[in-house]
Amino acid sequence: MRHPADSKALKHVDNKYGWFAKEARNIRLGLASDGFNPFGMQNVTYTTWPIILIPYNLPPWLFKKQPYWIMSMLIPSPKSPRMNIDVYLRPLIDELKDLWEKGIDTWDDKSDHPWLMNKMSFNNEVETREALVPLSGQQKLLPLVVRKILPKEVVMPLIQLTRFFSALCSKELVEEDLDKLSSSIKETLCRLEMVFPPAFFDIMIHLLVHLAKEAKLGGFVCYRWMYLVERYLRTVKGYVRNKAHPEGSIAKGYIAEECLTFCSRFLDVDTKLNRADCHESTTVNEPPSGLSVFGEMDYKRRGQTTEIFGADEVRKMRHYIITSTWKNYKNSIRNLNKRHEEHFVRWFEGKITKLYEKGEASEHMYALSQGPDHRARVFNRCYINNWLFRMTTIERNLVTQNSGVLVRGDGTTGNMTCTSRSRGYSRDKYGVIDIDTSRFRYSNEPYILATQAKPVFFLNLVNKPGWSSVVAVRPRNLFAMLEAENEGDMEVDLLDVGI
Structure with a gap:
């Protein structure tokens, strides 16, 4: 589900x-209500009960946004309505029954509605603007x-x-x-x-x-x-301005907010409805097609510097990039030696160049064989895979942690594979993983592809200095949704980092 x-x-x-x-397009609604003290004072026994309708037609990332909710009515009462709440709900129930039995005319985004041509009832002009673009979430x-x-x-x-x-x-x-x-x-x-x-x-x-x-x-x-x-x-x-009439203040504030919401969708200005979320890039931080090494990243963050890498550093980068992205590459016993690491990059460059000249290699494969620029932009933070990652140096005075990175190994490319009781790694009887953060492995492979990064956070162990427990997390705004409408070729776009 x-x-x-x-x-x-x-x-x-x-x-x-x-x-x-x-x-x-028939509307499915959820009804919710709860009482609260509009004055914010604990010594006042006064409760107000808003009745909220939530449209379930929206996708998961939009249904929980407050601008899409409908506050249909307010129940004013010095005390809780208790068993009499059905009396207050009667007008709403009558309207919902009327909506169910008769229906109501509304905007049809998929057809030419008569209102588009009804210029006499509006501004004496035929409506020719495009339909509103749905908000992303x-x-x-x-x-x-x-x-x-x-x-x-x-x-x-x-x-x-x-x-x-x-x-x-x-x-x-x-x-x-x-x-x-x-x-x-x-x-x-x-x-x-x-x-x-x-x-x-x-x-x-x-x-x-x-x-x-x-x-x-x-x-x-x-x-x-x-x-x-x-x-x-x-x-x-927060709508309450007149404590003598809290319900009137709430109704006035809600109507003003709703009017601004509807108007802002027609204005080409930056509002909270079309503004990108925190750390959200205007471009997609995923590979557009083909090799994942060509995925775009959000480089608009502060803290940018430029460094020039030496030939040995670039060779290590190219070796890891090629072996991580080329699907036809396979490891063998002979390939796992230092000679392969030193000579494979040069051989690959010459091989792909010849194939490209014959028209047998793609543009992406040729660009991959030529290697990266020796000049690198270095950032202290970046946003990739729906997560913000930061360097540990800028988290020393922060209470949040975004520096933990997880890269899943496949057992063949040299990524770390540990048993339940190896040096610097342990898994207890409850399934919790502890690692020794003072130990480093695979120093000859210091790089990963940005698209391989998944977030984890570390909790320091008090009784074992230098050790931390590892907890994997999921991006908050990532949902598993079907990409195809036909059930025969359904695919799910889900980032699974495990627990």
Whole structure:
């Protein structure tokens, strides 16, 4: 499952109401509500309940953006509406039923709508502009902390619990995996019952048994949890200017924000709706086609210097680039010696040059054989593969870490391959990897391709100086989406860095 439309609940709706499912532009809405104190004062018992509608037709990277949400109504009350909330919701339910039964005319982006020609009702001009361009868009730390300070019978269920939530909250769900989670969480709760007192097991602990089944019915957890709504309540609280009439201030602020949102989509100016995200480049940081060595990078960051590399340094670069990108290259026993490293680059350059002169080699292959420029631009940070990487020298006074790099080895190209108990590397019984950061391997291969870099972060071990635990992470704004519409040739564009 990659979208709520893949859930069993929405599939049941599609099967029962086929006429609704035939039109992809029919709106599917999610309803959310929560109460908050608009004054920000804890000694005031006053709650306001906004009712929010979230369109599920949008892709994952847009549905959680606040400009696309609809605050349909506000429930003012000195106290919580409690059981009377259905009375307040009655007008909204009537409008939704009317929308379901009768429908409403709206903008049709895929056809010539009569409104385009209706100049008398607007500015006496026929609308000829193009349609709007769609806008683009603790659990891992707990095992590292408890594994050294608590007994095994306590650590094991806690680690199983954290992995259960990590799998449940992922951006791609597989029905078979959810079945396994339903089975494994029962074992985890049994382990917890052997350690914690009975008072610990209230209804919230029992709720864990039903979460995996609920995900099968309702789809992604991130589409249904309240974290996004609670952040939105903070935005709504900022609309309050007149504390005598907080609901009026919220309504006025929301309408003003919505008007500016609609108007800004027609203006050719920089707004928060079309502004690129933090560290996001205007160009795609992925190879356009062919060899990955030609992928573009964001070189607009500060801290740029220029260095000239010697012949030996360039030879090492060219050797690694060629052996990493040329699909026809294969290692053998004889190739893994120093003579091969010294002579292969020159042989490859001559071989490809002759093939290129005969028209038997591509432009990319010829450019690869000629090697890189001896002049190199050196940056203290770069943005690649949806992640920001920085040098350790500029992170000394920062609380964040973006200097960890992971390159997966294939066992043949000389990348590091370690056993469970090798020198400078260890994997404990819980699957946590520790490495000795003071040891360096493969100093004769100091380079990687930027497109091979994947992020990790290191946590220093207090009881082992110089050692750190390694935790792999996923880019926040990367989603697994289908590239093809036909099910026969579906491909998934997903960056998998593992855990």
